[in-house]
Structure formats: structure tokens, C-alpha cells
Amino acid sequence: MLRRIAFINEKGGSGKTTLLGNVAAFLALRRGRRVLAIDLDPQGQLGKALGVDVHGVRSSALDLLLDSVLGDAETEAPATRPAASLPIVATRIAGLDLIPANKSLGLAPGWRPGGGDPTESLARSLRRARELARYDFVLFDAPPSFGPLTLNVLRAADELVVPVPLTYLALDGCAELMRSLANVRSRYGHAGLRVTMVIPTFYRRTRLAHETLERLKTRFPKEIAHTVVGFHVKLDEAQSRGLSIFEYAPGDRGARAMAALAEELETRAEPTPVEAP
Ligand SMILES: Nc1ncnc2c1ncn2[C@@H]1O[C@H](COP(=O)(O)OP(=O)(O)OP(=O)(O)O)[C@@H](O)[C@H]1O
Numbered sequence: 001m002l003r004r005i006a007f008i009n010e011k012g013g014s015g016k017t018t019l020l021g022n023v024a025a026f027l028a029l030r031r032g033r034r035v036l037a038i039d040l041d042p043q044g045q046l047g048k049a050l051g052v053d054v055h056g057v058r059s060s061a062l063d064l065l066l067d068s069v070l071g072d073a074e075t076e077a078p079a080t081r082p083a084a085s086l087p088i089v090a091t092r093i094a095g096l097d098l099i100p101a102n103k104s105l106g107l108a109p110g111w112r113p114g115g116g117d118p119t120e121s122l123a124r125s126l127r128r129a130r131e132l133a134r135y136d137f138v139l140f141d142a143p144p145s146f147g148p149l150t151l152n153v154l155r156a157a158d159e160l161v162v163p164v165p166l167t168y169l170a171l172d173g174c175a176e177l178m179r180s181l182a183n184v185r186s187r188y189g190h191a192g193l194r195v196t197m198v199i200p201t202f203y204r205r206t207r208l209a210h211e212t213l214e215r216l217k218t219r220f221p222k223e224i225a226h227t228v229v230g231f232h233v234k235l236d237e238a239q240s241r242g243l244s245i246f247e248y249a250p251g252d253r254g255a256r257a258m259a260a261l262a263e264e265l266e267t268r269a270e271p272t273p274v275e276a277p
């Protein structure tokens with residue numbers, strides 16, 4: 001059973017990439033899960049954090065949004081369609097693969113040849129990809145601003161993990177995301193899309209952080225994570241070396257927080273059935 005989970009918040013710098021990279025590493029390293037991480041952010045930081053040379057790769061997430069994967073296969077009979085080949089690269093961690101992104105993703109066209117809907121490209125590429133059967137989790141790293149890439153992510157995922165920094169504007173970003181979620185549910189008929197977990201990040205012992213946390217708990221009583229992520233400088237250091245926290249500083253409190261969240265993600269939500277390719 002494959003779970004497709006997007007780490008998303010329309011607010012930038014909320015901890016999406018850091019959480020995704022480390023949760024993915026924990027699931028692969030410590031839980032023996034097979035994880036495919038897909039970067040949909042032109043900043044390419046997920047690959048960099050996982051030690052991949054994102055500028056040197058021959059193909060990348062951009063190919064998922066272009067004809068190179070899709071071809072005209074949607075018009076062919078399913079039996080004669082070639083299986084799509086995803087631009088996957090292995091990471092240093094066994095069981096954790098990556099579809100990297102780099103700046104070129106910013107050039108993803110807002111149109112599709114033949115006039116199809118450009119916000120469906122990612123979902124369509126993945127529908128055709130037989131390689132997905134190898135994985136337990138597909139984790140999408142979303143870009144910080146709303147646009148066609150974000151819509152592609154929302155249409156390809158079944159579950160959302162929403163990191164929320166405990167700062168003044170955080171709840172505003174969250175409200176924007178909930179509007180996008182409602183829109184994708186109704187407009188594109190993706191009724192099953194749901195928020196699995198809301199993760200408070202950058203917690204400090206300040207009154208503002210406490211107030212924001214209380215408001216988040218009220219707004220998302222079921223979805224709020226049991227673990228709150230504080231400031232852990234080792235998380236930043238690990239990323240600068242292209243390592244997960246479990247390789248760089250496994251005893252650090254940041255590692256404990258990431259591990260707890262990965263375990264919580266595993267236990268939350270029923271896995272969703274894989275769509276037939
Ligand atoms: N818990 C933490 N403690 C300390 N530093 C952190 C923590 N989480 C993330 N960081 C650092 O904060 C910065 C922003 O985090 P990150 O890149 O994960 O956010 P993001 O939501 O993916 O950002 P963007 O919206 O730009 O993609 C990074 O430099 C990262 O290393």
C-alpha cells in the first residue's frame with residue numbers, strides 16, 4: 001500500500017524540506033521502508049540536503065511535468081502504453097530514492113501540448129509509472145508559493161503534512177493552504193485529499209509561540225502532531241553537509257523530534273490503495 005504525502009505550506013521557510021528529508025531518512029534507515037522523495041521546488045534544496053548534485057543530474061522533476069514522461073500515452077490503449085520511466089536517482093541511504101529538482105523546474109510550462117490541464121501533469125506521470133509499486137511512501141516537497149507547481153502537488157498527493165512555524169504570519173499561510181485544499185477537492189474532484197498532520201515548527205519559549213500553538217491546536221485538534229519541533233542547530237548543520245540528522249548527530253534532540261514525527265506519520269491515517277497504472 002503506497003502513501004502519497006505532500007509536505008506543504010504556502011508560507012516559505014516553515015521547515016518543509018528539513019522535515020521531509022529527515023522523516024524520509026528515518027523511514028528508510030530505521031524502519032526499512034522504501035521511500036521515493038520528489039522535489040517540486042526549483043530551489044532544489046531537498047536533493048542538496050540529501051547529498052545529491054542536483055545540477056549535474058541528466059533528468060529531474062521537470063521531466064515529470066513535460067512530455068518526456070507523458071508522451072501521448074494518455075491517448076493510447078492501456079495495454080500498449082509503454083511504462084513510464086521516472087527520473088529517479090539513488091541517495092546514499094538504502095531504500096531512499098529521489099527525483100531531484102533544480103532551477104530548470106521554474107521553466108515548467110503553464111500549458112500542455114494538445115491543450116490538456118497543466119496542473120494534472122504530475123498526477124498523470126505518476127499514474128503511469130510502474131516503478132511506484134516498489135515504494136511504501138512517495139513524499140512530495142512543495143515550493144513555498146502558490147502556483148502551478150503547488151497545484152500539481154495537491155492533485156498528485158492523497159495526504160498533506162503541514163509544517164507551521166510558530167510566528168505571527170504562520171496561521172495566515174495555513175489559512176491560504178486550506179483554501180487551496182478546498183479548491184482542489186471541489187474543482188478537481190479530488191475529494192479524498194486530506195490533512196494528515198500539522199507540525200508546529202521553530203518553537204521558542206515565547207508568549208507569541210505559545211499563543212500560536214494554542215490557536216493551531218484549536219483549529220486542528222485531530223491533526224496537530226504530538227511532537228513540536230524546536231530550534232535545533234544540528235538540523236541545519238546536517239543539511240549543509242548533505243546528511244540526514246540520523247547520520248550526522250543521531251543523539252541530538254533534533255534527531256529525536258524527527259524520529260518521533262516519522263513514527264507518528266507511520267501510525268496516522270490508513271494507507272490508501274494504489275491506483276492501477
Ligand atoms: N527545527 C529547526 N531548527 C533549526 N533550523 C531549522 C529547523 N528546521 C529547518 N531549519 C533551517 O531553517 C531553514 C528553512 O528550513 P526549510 O528549508 O526546511 O524550510 P522550507 O519550508 O522547506 O523552506 P522553503 O519554503 O524555502 O522551501 C533552513 O536553513 C533549515 O536548515
Ligand SMILES: [Mg+2]
Binds near residue numbers: 041141
Ligand atoms: Mg523547502
